[in-house]
Structures are given as structure tokens and as C-alpha cells.
Amino acid sequence: MTTMPTLSLRSLGRTEILREGQPVKWCAESARDLVxxxxxxxxGQTRDEIIDAIWHEDPxxxxxxxxRVTLHRARTALGSLESITEEYGAYRLSDDVLRASDVFTLYASLxxxxxxxxDARFFSLSQAIEAYTGDFLPHIQADWAQTARxxxxxxxxRACIERSVLHCEHLHCDLAVRDLVAALRADPFIGENYHQKLMTCLSVVEGKYAATEHYRRFVKFLHDDLSxxxxxxxxxxxxxxxxxxRICQRGEREDAPLTHNCPLTSDGRCPGHYAELLQLA
Incomplete structure (x- = not known):
């Protein structure tokens, strides 16, 4: 058994695979695609499933x-024959390789x-959120990548929403807003109750105008994207x-800083005259 080198697999927001701190050298692009x-x-996936996903060919x-050639090249690039294992016809990355990935950190923390x-729960949720720096393999449009994405x-x-609840319980309303905004920006199609929650939190942190503005954007989003x-x-x-x-009976607005984040725009900024009003608030 060979010694597994130190690996780092980054696939959330960017794609980077390091071996002993240096970018892995691939003999062929297909070896990287396999990993x-x-x-x-x-x-794990069977040989036939891998062939279909990577080369779109029949076995x-x-x-x-x-x-077989690609498998050998991938194992060689990762520095160990044990980096990709086979059991009952299914090929998978070894536990050591998986533990070196940001995807593993995300789910292990959750x-x-x-x-x-x-505090331990809050810390673990924060680790999960920090591990997610963007979409999974954003440069790959294959169905298998989209499903995992x-x-x-x-x-x-889910991590953002759960941490927002903890912030809310401790009356950290501004931080609850930020986590809700992050969750809704990542997936504005999640339950309408979370948009209601954000409206409530915004009414505490930024006042009724910000909460109403989010409601109007949400109405437009429903009309334009979902009819x-x-x-x-x-x-x-x-x-x-x-x-x-007063919607929320717990929150206190006086000490909460303004956040000015719109979850339904890509950069979080509110366009038009409303943005100017917020800056003057």
C-alpha cells in the first residue's frame, strides 16, 4: 500500500486540485474529468456509468x-493506486481523497x-457556510454536475436558514437578515415562509420601507418567473x-446596523431611487 499524498480538492465556486500544495499535473483532461x-x-459509479457520463459511449x-487508461492516469495524478477504489463493480474516490474536499467539509459540518x-451547533453551521464559496463545478454543464450542484x-x-434561526433566537437581527438574504439569493424558489421571515426581520432591522420593498420584489419575482x-x-x-x-415582538431595532441587501438581485443592491433612500436612512 502506497502512502497517500496530501491532497486538496476545491470544487465549490472554483475548481482546483492540489497535490502536496501544487496543482495536479494531468496526463489527459479525461483523467481530471473522472476525478x-x-x-x-x-x-461510486460503475464502469459503464462512467463511460456514458464522460464519453457518452456504449460499453x-x-x-x-x-x-482503464483513464483510471490509471487519474490514480497516478492523485499519487496513489488507492486514491480510486473499486468494490462490487463500483468505482469511487477513497475516503482519504473525499475528506480532502470542500464538499466533504460542507456535509461533515452539517x-x-x-x-x-x-455554540457547537453554531460553529458547525458556520463551517458549512464557509466551505461553500460558490456553485459546484460552475464550468461544467453536464447533467451529473448540475444534479450535484x-x-x-x-x-x-439549509445551513444559512438554520444559522439565521440561531441569530434570531439571540436577537442578532441584522445577522439573521444576512443569512436569510444569502439563502434566498442562492435559491429564491425556497418556501414562501422564508420570504415572510425576511420581511419580518427587515421590518426590525431596516424598517417598514425595506420590508415593503422586498415584498414588492418578491411579488415581481413570482409574476415574472412563476406566473x-x-x-x-x-x-x-x-x-x-x-x-x-410591530410584527416581531422580540427584535430590537435600535442597535441593529443597516444591511441593505436585496436577495433578488445578483449584487445585493437595490436600483433606482430606493437605493438612495436607503443610503440616507
């Missing part, structure tokens, strides 16, 4: 030979958060906000 494909499927003697409470984005979104309208309780909440009613 990335297996990173998207930690449970033949020719494609089988191509697979797992720790589920089994802990208090959506799963990892959902995991990140839908907000739920009656969302409309009712918006009317309460506009009327200046």
Missing part, C-alpha cells in the same frame, strides 16, 4: 480500454450541526408592515 465525476457521486472493448446544540446549493441554503401570486398570509403581512405594526 470530478466521482467527486459528484461519493457512493465496448474500445471504450473499456479507454476507461452532520455535526445536526448532532450538537448551542443543486444538491450542494440546497445544503448551503404566480403571493399567498394571502404574505399579502396580509405586507399590509401589517406598511401600516407600521
Amino acid at each position: 470530478l465525476f466521482l467527486l459528484s457521486s461519493p457512493e 465496448t472493448a474500445r471504450s473499456g480500454n479507454r476507461f 452532520g455535526q450541526a445536526e448532532s450538537t446544540e448551542g 443543486e444538491e450542494h446549493r440546497a445544503a448551503y441554503t 404566480d401570486t403571493p399567498m394571502p398570509e404574505t399579502v396580509e403581512l405586507a399590509e401589517q408592515v406598511k401600516a407600521g405594526e
Whole structure:
């Protein structure tokens, strides 16, 4: 058994695979594709599934030979024959390789958060959020990458939402807003109740105008992207906000800094005259 070199696999937001601190040298692009494909499927894939995903070919003697050569090149590039294992016909990255990836950090941290409470839970959620620096393999448009991309984005979104709840419990309203904004920016299609929650938090942190502005953007988003309208309780909440009613009985606005983040725009900025009003608030 060979000694596994120190590896680092970054696939969230950027793609970078390092061996002993240096970029891995690939004999062929297909070897790199194999490693990335297996990173998207930690449970492993059969030879035929790999051939179909990477080369879009049927299993033949020719494609089988191509697979064997690519497998050897991938193992050599990672520095160990044990870097990619085979069991019951399924090929997968070894546990050591997987543990060197940011994807592993994301899910390991979420797992720790589920089994802990208090400060330990907050720390684990923060680790998960920090591990996610962007979409999984953003340069690859293959179906297998897109499927994993959506799963990892959902995991990140869940971490942001769960941490926002902890912030809310400790009356850190401005931080709760930031995490909710991050979650909704990553996936504005999540439950409407989270948009309601953001409206409520914004009414505490930035006031009724910011909360109303988010409601209006959400209504436009529903109309333009889903051909839908907000739920009656969302409309009712918006009317309460506009009327200046105190929605959240826990939050205190006086000491909370303004955040000015719009979750439905790519850069978080609110265009037009509203942005100027916010800067003067």
C-alpha cells in the first residue's frame, strides 16, 4: 500500500486540485474529468456509468480500454493506486481523497450541526457556510454536475436558514437578515415562509420601507418567473408592515446596523431611487 499524498480538492465556486500544495499535473483532461465525476457521486459509479457520463459511449472493448487508461492516469495524478477504489463493480474516490474536499467539509459540518446544540451547533453551521464559496463545478454543464450542484446549493441554503434561526433566537437581527438574504439569493424558489421571515426581520432591522420593498420584489419575482401570486398570509403581512405594526415582538431595532441587501438581485443592491433612500436612512 502506497502512502497517500496530501491532497486538496476545491470544487465549490472554483475548481482546483492540489497535490502536496501544487496543482495536479494531468496526463489527459479525461483523467481530471473522472476525478470530478466521482467527486459528484461519493457512493461510486460503475464502469459503464462512467463511460456514458464522460464519453457518452456504449460499453465496448474500445471504450473499456479507454476507461482503464483513464483510471490509471487519474490514480497516478492523485499519487496513489488507492486514491480510486473499486468494490462490487463500483468505482469511487477513497475516503482519504473525499475528506480532502470542500464538499466533504460542507456535509461533515452539517452532520455535526445536526448532532450538537448551542455554540457547537453554531460553529458547525458556520463551517458549512464557509466551505461553500460558490456553485459546484460552475464550468461544467453536464447533467451529473448540475444534479450535484443543486444538491450542494440546497445544503448551503439549509445551513444559512438554520444559522439565521440561531441569530434570531439571540436577537442578532441584522445577522439573521444576512443569512436569510444569502439563502434566498442562492435559491429564491425556497418556501414562501422564508420570504415572510425576511420581511419580518427587515421590518426590525431596516424598517417598514425595506420590508415593503422586498415584498414588492418578491411579488415581481413570482409574476415574472412563476406566473404566480403571493399567498394571502404574505399579502396580509405586507399590509401589517406598511401600516407600521410591530410584527416581531422580540427584535430590537435600535442597535441593529443597516444591511441593505436585496436577495433578488445578483449584487445585493437595490436600483433606482430606493437605493438612495436607503443610503440616507
